[in-house]
Each structure stands twice: as structure tokens, then as C-alpha cells.
Amino acid sequence: MELLRSIGHPEEVYALLKYKIGGCHTTVAKCDYDKMSDNLKTCYEFLKLTSRSFAAVIQALDGELRDAVCLFYLVLRALDTVEDDMSLPNEVKIPMLKDFYSYLENPQWKFMESTEKDKIVLEQFPVISAEFRKLSPIYKEAISDVTKRMGHGMTVYLDKAPDTLQQWDEYCHYVAGLVGIGLSRLFAASKLESEEVGKDDKLANSMGLFLQKTNIIRDYLEDVQQNRHFWPKQAWGKYGTGQGDLLKPGNQQYAMACLNELVTNALHHVPDVLVYLGRLQNQSVFNFCAIPQVMAIATLERCYNNPNIFTGVVKIRKGEAVKMMLQATSLDSVKAIMTHFTLKIKERVSPDDPTAPATSAVIDRCLRLSQTDTVYASQSERFFPLYISCGILLSAIVWQYYTGLYSIMGPYLEDEK
Numbered sequence: 001m002e003l004l005r006s007i008g009h010p011e012e013v014y015a016l017l018k019y020k021i022g023g024c025h026t027t028v029a030k031c032d033y034d035k036m037s038d039n040l041k042t043c044y045e046f047l048k049l050t051s052r053s054f055a056a057v058i059q060a061l062d063g064e065l066r067d068a069v070c071l072f073y074l075v076l077r078a079l080d081t082v083e084d085d086m087s088l089p090n091e092v093k094i095p096m097l098k099d100f101y102s103y104l105e106n107p108q109w110k111f112m113e114s115t116e117k118d119k120i121v122l123e124q125f126p127v128i129s130a131e132f133r134k135l136s137p138i139y140k141e142a143i144s145d146v147t148k149r150m151g152h153g154m155t156v157y158l159d160k161a162p163d164t165l166q167q168w169d170e171y172c173h174y175v176a177g178l179v180g181i182g183l184s185r186l187f188a189a190s191k192l193e194s195e196e197v198g199k200d201d202k203l204a205n206s207m208g209l210f211l212q213k214t215n216i217i218r219d220y221l222e223d224v225q226q227n228r229h230f231w232p233k234q235a236w237g238k239y240g241t242g243q244g245d246l247l248k249p250g251n252q253q254y255a256m257a258c259l260n261e262l263v264t265n266a267l268h269h270v271p272d273v274l275v276y277l278g279r280l281q282n283q284s285v286f287n288f289c290a291i292p293q294v295m296a297i298a299t300l301e302r303c304y305n306n307p308n309i310f311t312g313v314v315k316i317r318k319g320e321a322v323k324m325m326l327q328a329t330s331l332d333s334v335k336a337i338m339t340h341f342t343l344k345i346k347e348r349v350s351p352d353d354p355t356a357p358a359t360s361a362v363i364d365r366c367l368r369l370s371q372t373d374t375v376y377a378s379q380s381e382r383f384f385p386l387y388i389s390c391g392i393l394l395s396a397i398v399w400q401y402y403t404g405l406y407s408i409m410g411p412y413l414e415d416e417k
């Protein structure tokens, strides 16, 4: 099915086949399950259950960093599952979010009443917390500190949608910027990355904000349908619309203006993302950080000025994702991918859009900082002869099949009237 969706993009078909056949050396899992305790193996099983493709990138991390990031991911997933659970009354949820970091030190703590899809990480929390307690103190401190700050921050926005753009940044800081800060500390603690990476909270925060803002923009319809509101009022309120009103057909023009304003806002994080990625030295850490960022810029490009955001799901094709994943292994390749998608947005900026000047300005800044000799263009030309040959071969097989079929079945087939 995924192959069919990429049929018009030969380089994606090639990427999908390469990935399926196992040629993805950059993201290939380095886990040695034979040397793991049963408990830790179970944690990796939870990781695969909850994060699908992202699990492979975590498993490809070098050395002891791999287990630390796996456990950090599971703890965050557990916290997020509590935050998302609409069936939990606030009297239960608020103390749980605030105290969550302390459950890491409690071998018995688990929660059996969740109704969420990832409830397994709460029901089996003792498996996760036991492995957490085996980590070196430096990793434990980073994970515990971030869990504490995030749990507290989540309670601030439990019943409150972000109003101002500043509050939007604050909300995204709690749920994603802190993830960047925590991960950067883990990278530095592992000595795979410099101390500087672990100390620059501003850049680490931007890494998370770029991902989270992209998710919030992409998921508008799904979130509003579930009565969750993450688009800041400062962006939609100036049109006199109410919460969720951007879905009403009469508000389409406002909806598009608002969408483009938020995409422009998110693009402001790209310069920090490039500086952050430029500081990384370890290949496995680089891939782990770069892959979600290139997926985000491709998603933002797809969202920009796209009315489908308000009517359905806007996603990048699996073939496109795999192609980027295989390519995002150096700063130059990431710059090439950033250039490719920012240029595609630039082509679609309309002078009628109220944010157009700001969009063009931020795009020009991104393009200046992403300058590179590497190109990420559709490599269709390279594949064209191969594609034509495959096409001819396929037609011949189909023709043979039908003529063969006719010679056998012909006598039994009804004559056309």
C-alpha cells in the first residue's frame, strides 16, 4: 500500500525497498537482547508498542545512552498518558502529575485505572521504574528533574488553553522543550556529546518547540473534535472567532491566515535547530535528533496554506519519511532538506496573506543559514530510465498474463453482445 502511494516518486519506492531489505545502516538497531535482563527486554517491548518507527532510532543509539533514552521515553509516555486521560477527575490527576517523579523511586507504584491506548506503561510501571533505578545517578537526576518540572507544568495548562503566543511557547516548553533539555543532559552525561550541549537550554528548548508546534498545527481538527484546544487565542481571536470556530466553512479565510501565522511562528525555531545539530559529534545522536526535525519541516511545508488541515488528516507519505530518514545523517544533508522544504513554502506565499512579509523574512533567514552544496531534490531524473524499463516489463507481464488467460479461458467466455 505504501509502495503504491509513492508510485509517482521513484526515489521513494527505492527508499522504501532499501529500508525494507534492511539497508538502513544509520538507523539499524544496536540492541543486544541476549545480554539484557528480562526486565529491560520488556521495556524495549513497551518502547516498540508505544512508538513504532521512533523505537528503531532510539535502539540505534550508542552505548549506555540507549537504555537511558529508552527509559526516559517510557517515563514521559507514562506521564503523558496521565495528562491525556479525560476520564480522570482533576482531584486525582493533579496530584498524580505533580508527584509523578517520586513514583520513579517507589518500586510498588502502578496505576490500573487508565483507559488510554498506552495504559500498559502505567499498569507495568514497576518494570520501568526498576530499570530506571539501575541507571547511573547522573542519568537518573536528569530524568527525575525533567519529570518533576513537566508534571508541574502540565497542571498549569490542564483546563486552560494557551492565550498568548508567549503562553504557547510556555506550554510547548513544558511538554516538549523540557524533553530537549533532558535529552541534552543525557547526551552530555554519556560523554558522547560535549558539556556545552548539555548546558545550552535555549537551543535544546527550541528543538522541542519546533516539533511540538508542528504537531499542534497538524492535529488541529483531531484535537478540536476531542475538545482539546492548543492553537493560541492570540492567533485566532483577532478575527472575532471563538474556540474551534476555524472549522466553520464561513471562516475559511481566517482559518488559513491563522494557520499560516502559526507555521511562520514555528519556522522561527529552525535557526536554533541548525546550530544545535551543528554541535553534535556522535553519529547515532545526530541521527536520533535530526530525523524528527526533518519530518517536522516536511510536515510544516505540507500544512502551509493547506485547507485540508481543517477537514482531514495531513501527513507525509511513508516513502517520503523513509527517504528523509535515510538521508538525514549529516548537517549538510539536513540543511539540504531544510532548503528544499522552505523553498517549497516560499513558492506558495501569497501577497494576500496577512503574515506574508513575516513568512518571507523568516524563510530568507532559514535559507541563508541552510546554505550548502548538497541538494535534496527529487532524484526522479536519475531513476527515470529504470522506471521506464520497469514499466515496459510490467506491461509485458500483464499483456502476457491476459493473452495467456484468454487462450485458456477464451472458449468459456461469453461472446460480447
Ligand code: IN0
Binding pocket: 051, 052, 053, 054, 055, 069, 072, 073, 076, 175, 176, 177, 179, 180, 181, 183, 204, 207, 208, 209, 211, 212, 288, 289, 290, 292
Ligand atoms: C522525542 C522527540 C525528540 C527526538 C530527538 C531529539 C529531541 C530533542 C528535543 C525534543 C524532542 C526530541 O522525538 C519524537 C519523535 C516521534 O515520536 N515521532 C513519532 C511520529 C509522530 O508524528 O509523532 C514516531 O512514532 O516516530 C517526539 O515526537 N517526541 C519525543 C518524545 C520523547 C523523546 Cl525522549 C523524544 C514527542 C515531543 C512531544 C515532540 C517531545
